[in-house]
Amino acid sequence: MSDNRILETLAGQGISRRAFLKYCATLASLMALPPSAGKAFAEALAKAPRPSVIWLPFQECTGCTESITRSHSPSIEGMIFDMISLDYQETLMAAAGHQAEAALHEAMERNMGKYILIVDGSVPLGLDGAYSCIAGRSNLEMLKEVAQGAAAIVAMGSCAAYGGLPKANPNPTGAVAVSDVIKDKPIVNIPGCPPIPAVITGVLAHYLTFGSLPELDHLGRPKSFYGETIHDRCYRRPFYDQGKFAKTFDDEGARKGWCLFELGCKGPVTYNACASVKWNGGTSWPVESGHGCLGCSEPDFWDAGSFYKALSMPANPLKLAAGAAVAGAVAGIAISVSNKARKGAAKTGHETTTLADLEKHHE
Template identity: 50%
Template sequence: MYYPTSHPWSADQTLGDHLAERGVNRRDFLEFCGSMCAVLGLSNSMLPRIAAQLEAVKRPSVIWLQLQECTGCVESVLRTAEPTIGDLVLDVVSLDYQHTLMAGAGAAVEKALADSMAANKGKYVLVVTGSVPLNENGIFLTIGGRTGREILEEAARDAAAVVGVGACAHFGSVQAARPNPTGAVGIREIITDKPVVNIAGCPPIGDVVTATLVHFLTFGRLPEMDSEGRPLFAYGKRIHDQCPRRAHFDAGQYVEVFDDEAARKGWCLYKVGCKGPATFSPCPIFQWNTRTSWPIGAGHPCIGCTEPFFWDTMAPFYGRLPNVAGFGIESKVDTIGAALAIGATAGVVAHAVATGVYQLRHRKKAEAAASAAGSSTTKEG
C-alpha cells in the first residue's frame, strides 16, 4: 500500500493538513477512521479520538529492514488497485530506509539508515520482513558487510515500536522449515527487551499493516496481542469460524476431488486439505486486492500460513486435518436431534448420558443372557 509520494510534506505539517492539501475531504477521512474502528474492533465512540490523533500526527519516521525473505511481503504491502485513504496514511509515513524501494545503493544508503536512527532516536517505527539466520555466525545474510542479526539488534535498540511483517519475521517461515540449514528464527527470538507485533501470513494482508500503524499512531502503543504476538483484532478468530463455506462443513458437504461437482458448487474444502479449522486469520473478512477475493473464495484450501511453522505442521498441504468435529448431512436425524437436545442443560446432559449408559448395559446383558440360553438349549438337544 505504500508508494513513493509526489506530494512532499511541508516543514511541521500535520497529517490532517497534508491530506486536505491532497484533496481528501473531511467526509472521506472520517469514513476511513470509521473503517479503522471496525477493523480494530473498537466502538464508534472511538472515531473522534482516532480522527483527532491522526489529524495531529506529524510525519513519523519508519525504518524498514528486509532480512532473509523472498520480498513477497513487500509486494503485498505495495500492491493496491487504487490510491485509497489507507494508501495515503502509509504514503505520509516517512519511509527513511527500505533498501528494495530506495533509488540509492551502497555506502550512501547505509549512511541514510544510520542518520535516520540517530535523528529519530526513540521515535521511529521499525518494520521488519524476513527471518534472521543464526548458523555459521549469521553469514547466510550480510548487508553492507554486517550480519542480519547485527543490523536488527542495532535498529531495534532505539525503536519506539517493532512490527514484524510476514511469516518470515514471525517464526522464520520456509527458511526455518526442516532441516533449517541457515538456523533461521523469527525476530522475537532476537528482540527480547520490548514488545514485537507480528502481522502474520505468507504474505500478510496489507490492511492489517495499515490498521496496526493507525492503532500505534492513535494510542501510542501496539494493539493487544495473542501469545504469538499477533494483533487480536485481526487474528482473534479461526478462519473456520468466519468462513462462508462453514454451513457446507456442518452439513457434511465436501469437495472430494478438485474440480468435481461439489467444487463447482462451492462446498467445503476440508477433505482436500483446508487448514481453516486450525488457522487464526482475518482472510475471510479483509480478503485481498481491495477485498476482491481470498484463497478459499477462489477455490483453494487454506494452507495455514498465519500459524507458526506451518511448512512443517500443516504439511502435506492437500492432506486433511484429523478429527475436526462437525455433523455430516448423512448423519442420522435422531443422532443430531439427540445431541442438540442434550446440549440444552447440564442436568439434561448428565441424565441423558446416565440413561444411555444404563440402557446400553441393560441391552448387552439381555443379549448375553439370550445367547447363553440359546447355547444351553443347543447342548441339551
C-alpha cells in the same frame, strides 16, 4: 519532515478531511473496533506527528512489500504511507549503496528511541549470520543495532514473526524470528505469507492514534485481526456442519462450493482475517477461489503436514510401524520360546509322586 502533523501532510497531497474521516471509519470497521473508534482515530491522527519508520528486509522474498504496495493503488491502505515518514526501505527508496546506509543512520540518530522498526524476513544465525548480509553486515548485527533505538518493532510476515519458510525443516540457514533475537522491545507480529495489507495499516494507525500497540494474542498477533479462525468466519462453514465436502478440486461438491476440509484446508486451526477482510481490494480470498487455507499465519505452517492432507490425517508417513511390527513379532516369538523352554524344564524336572511319598509327608 517527521515533525509535520499528519492531516497537514495529507492536505498537501490533496486528501481532504472528509476523505480522512472516511478512511478512519473504514479502518475502524476493518479492525472490528466499535464505529465510534473511527472518530477517535480521526481526532488523534489529525493531530499526531508523522512518525519515522525504518523498514529492514532480511531473509525474505519481497512478497510482503509487494502485498502492501500493490494493494489496489491508490488505496486506502496506501494512505497510511502518507501518514508516516518512511525513512529507509531498500526496495522502495531511490537511494542506494552508501547513500541508503547514510539515510538509515541519519533517521536513527534523528529519531532515537522514537522510530518504528518494521522487519520483514527471518534472521539467519548459521555461519555467524553470513547467509544474509546488507552492506557487508549480517542481518543479526543490523537488527540488534537498529532495534536499540526503536520505540516498537513490527515483525511483518510469517518469516519475521515466526521464521517462516526459511525456518522450514531442516532450516539450513538457522533462521529465527525477530522475537527470538530481540527481547527488550515491544514486538507486534503480523504473520501471513504475505500478510493482509489492511492489517499492517491497521496496526500502524492504532500506534499513531493511541501511542501503543494493539492488544496481542499469545503469539504476539493483534487480536482484532487474528482473533478468530478462518473456519469460524468462512462462508463455506455451513457445508462443514452439514457434512458436505468437496472430495477433489473438480467434483460436484467443489463446483457447488462445499467445504474444503477433506482437501486439506487448514482453516479450522488458522487465525487470520482473510475470510472477512479478503484480498485484492475485497475481490476474493483463497477459499472463495476454491483452494483450502494453507495456514500461512501460523508458526511452522510449512512443516504442518501436506497442504492437501485433511487435518485428521497423519501429518507424515508412519516410519516406525513396520519396524515395530517386526520387533513385536520377535518379542512374541522370543517369549514363546522361553515359555516352551520353561515348560520343557518343568517336564524334565517333574518327579512322580507316589502314595508312599504322601504318607511319608503326612507323618
